[in-house]
Amino acid sequence: MPKHFQNINPATGQLINIVPESTPSDLDAAVKKAKDAFQSWRRFPAAKRGEILLRSMKLLEEHKEEFAKEMTEEMGKPLKETRGDVQEAIDTGFYYAGEGRRLFGQTTPSELPDKFAMTVRIPVGVCGLITPWNFPMAIPSWKIYPAILCGNTVILKPSSLTPNSAKNFVWALEKAGVPPGVVNLVYGEGAESGQWLVNHPEISLISFTGSSRTGSSVGETCGKLHKKCSLELGGKNAMIVMDDADLDLALEGALWGAFGTAGQRCTATSRIIVHEKIYKKFRDRLVERARKLKIGNGLDPKTEMGPIVSETQLETVARYVEIGKNVDHARLLLGGNIMKKGAYARGHFFEPTIFEGTSNMRIAQEEIFGPVVVLIKIKSFEEAVSVLNSTVYGLSGSIYTQDIRRVMRAIQDMETGITYVNAPTIGAEVHLPFGGVKHTGNGHREAGTAALDIFSEWKAVYIDYSGRLQKAQIDAQMPGRKP
């Protein structure tokens, strides 16, 4: 009897379904299918691949409501957010479908006469895609769509916490006409099946989104095995609120950035850096608003913040709150507790939590991934940017100000892959590059044309039509060069 794992609703504790864990021989069979399919898929015209993507995206549109509901059930975030998650997959499909008629390379003059030079993109091969639970359809779509558009075949291993959303997405691809073997789905716990993908000799590329700790071990193995590897890891994203900010706007941004998806976004706002002149006013209003957030089952349309995805994740959040109180000695302004009463008893709910602290505290340095935010008071713009840059992460940052000089300097000086002005740290769009600097990744970017650089290799092509041997760099017959 193969091993199984349970898919549990984090709002109710109810069992949704039981999922068989892929065995090593299932995984081997998936790689073999992907390898065989690669030979024909890479020759299939990119524009035609794009047409299949378009059909799949239309199927997602047709099933949006149903897929969003299933996602809320297994992941917990409110329906309006899971609709957004499916929408992001739809937008990604639409974007890369068009890319099938571009996939531009460059043409460039040769240094020699009667010679033509250009670049073309070629696929990498079989790609292993490892995805987390916080965007159960959007993140697989960010990886699968550009990967297969470029002519690769893939094996997706989604988080064991959100298997159904991955299944729904792959269903749409298959129904739209993606040939067998091009997209393969395996299920399992990360440490086993994820590791297995990373180590498999026939898998040429690993694209991973998840924790920094797992990401660095994935990167290390890929380095040893000479695999192409893209990593999208953690964040400790900060919002700066300057003394000239529109406070109502900043307040709305702070609430959405910190407590949207119960803080379980890689771009979630987990530090708010506030100028001393408006600090007290902003702090008091934030606490008052956060206290009123409606917490509950994401299927209830009134819910503003859903549960934490799993018991393990809930324990991590609670542990960090203890660190905040007892190790960092930060001042707890709101929340800090697991919600255990009444309707919350069977789910994994945590109160919206606000600390007042300083930049060096552990709760202001380490990724918590829950509804916990730290307020930090600063005296100047320079200090604000220096605090924002003071963590090992560099995913997203934002600034609220009316001063164009500060805006331009923030764009220049924030050590982040994404910078928002007068908007919270969340809200990426699919046609712009997504990813971060420092420990947030390893230099790659997802989404937009940047993802094509992950999922294809550049080939330089030289076509010599001179009819004689021409030697680059050393050919004395080259115009203008001395013998």
Ligand code: TXE
């Ligand atoms: O992540 P993991 P978890 C951060 C966040 C969160 C923490 C833990 O701080 O609290 O990570 O979450 C697979 N080899 N983020 O435990 O373990 C795993 O099955 C190969 C930030 O969920 O990194 C899943 O499919 N694969 C992040 C995926 O990796 C392995 C989103 C992520 O799991 C593996 C999620 C291994 N050894 C968590 N171990 C973001 N950047 O948005 C696990 N996996």
